Amino acid sequence: MNIAKFDSRFATIAISKIVEENAITKTFIFEYPLGGLPGQFLMMWLPGIDEKPMSVAYDDGKEFWVTICKVGPFSEAMHGLKVGDRVGIRGPLGTHYEIGEGDHLVLVAGGYGAAPMYFVANQAVLMGCQVDFILGARNKDLLLYPEKILGLGENVKLHIATNDGSLGHKGFVTEVLDEVLAENGGAKGKGKINKVFTCGPEVMMKAVGDVCDKYKVKAWMSMEKYMKCGVGVCGQCALDDTGDLVCKDGPVMSFDYLRKLPEMGKYHRDGQGKKHYF
Numbered sequence: 001m002n003i004a005k006f007d008s009r010f011a012t013i014a015i016s017k018i019v020e021e022n023a024i025t026k027t028f029i030f031e032y033p034l035g036g037l038p039g040q041f042l043m044m045w046l047p048g049i050d051e052k053p054m055s056v057a058y059d060d061g062k063e064f065w066v067t068i069c070k071v072g073p074f075s076e077a078m079h080g081l082k083v084g085d086r087v088g089i090r091g092p093l094g095t096h097y098e099i100g101e102g103d104h105l106v107l108v109a110g111g112y113g114a115a116p117m118y119f120v121a122n123q124a125v126l127m128g129c130q131v132d133f134i135l136g137a138r139n140k141d142l143l144l145y146p147e148k149i150l151g152l153g154e155n156v157k158l159h160i161a162t163n164d165g166s167l168g169h170k171g172f173v174t175e176v177l178d179e180v181l182a183e184n185g186g187a188k189g190k191g192k193i194n195k196v197f198t199c200g201p202e203v204m205m206k207a208v209g210d211v212c213d214k215y216k217v218k219a220w221m222s223m224e225k226y227m228k229c230g231v232g233v234c235g236q237c238a239l240d241d242t243g244d245l246v247c248k249d250g251p252v253m254s255f256d257y258l259r260k261l262p263e264m265g266k267y268h269r270d271g272q273g274k275k276h277y278f
């Protein structure tokens with residue numbers, strides 16, 4: 001068997017640093033040359049507990065970050081780890097966001113989607129791009145990475161939306177996106193913005209895609225489906241009705257493709273394949 005075809009390097013590595021981002025989210029920093037690209041993920045393994053997919057939040061070839069929100073047994077176990085503890089990783093895996101030299105990008109992030117979007121922004125700045133970064137959360141205490149995003153410099157403009165209005169625009173990220181695209185996007189605006197990338201809850205990403213359609217701007221999104229193997233063997237993350245696998249053909253996929261799927265923004269499947277409507 002040719003193991004290399006699975007495109008998945010395995011290592012057990014020690015945590016170098018842990019940053020508490022907010023009450024439910026921690027960033028784990030590893031001094032390890034993963035070689036991940038913005039949008040890619042890795043499978044993270046805690047022996048005896050589980051192995052779960054996590055996005056690469058930053059990678060400079062020497063160290064990489066993973067930002068984990070506490071939602072259940074695996075993420076709680078991760079939050080209990082200390083500097084020096086070891087975890088298993090396989091990756092980097094999946095597709096990535098395509099950033100072009102000099103692009104004007106809009107990034108729309110909800111929840112822990114801010115972490116991979118930060119990696120995109122970081123890379124985009126190095127490639128001479130302009131970035132409008134729209135960051136959303138339920139309230140100001142749950143906003144992820146605002147200081148890190150501000151630290152990216154003058155080529156990145158941060159827009160904030162909170163559901164309760166405790167910081168920035170009161171309401172949804174999609175309302176801010178509409179304003180930004182009306183000013184700069186596609187056929188109706190000054191036409192400077194050429195791509196929108198988004199990561200967050202699927203219902204939010206579908207709404208982002210719909211706003212992009214209005215301004216005829218192309219959108220790409222990071223799909224989150226239940227994954228087990230992460231390398232295209234088990235079929236758990238197959239999309240209805242195409243059968244395409246989010247772990248291999250995604251997680252970054254175009255809205256032009258996703259909009260045609262019956263499940264887009266409507267339902268997801270759990271580990272047993274049972275449908276749950278959003």
Ligand SMILES: Cc1cc2nc3c(=O)[nH]c(=O)nc-3n(C[C@H](O)[C@H](O)[C@H](O)COP(=O)(O)OP(=O)(O)OC[C@H]3O[C@@H](n4cnc5c(N)ncnc54)[C@H](O)[C@@H]3O)c2cc1C
Nearest residue numbers: 052053054055067068069071072073074075224225226227
């Ligand atoms: C490509 C990809 C990238 C991800 N990146 C991140 C990230 O950067 N940070 C982060 O906090 N979370 C990320 N997730 C979600 C993360 O994998 C789940 O939150 C985690 O597996 C939850 O496990 P648990 O045992 O803590 O909770 P559980 O109680 O087992 O699950 C809580 C919820 O997490 C989701 N989930 C559980 N297992 C999986 C699985 N194997 N695959 C996909 N979703 C699952 C389900 O929606 C479930 O309802 C990502 C998921 C995918 C598919």
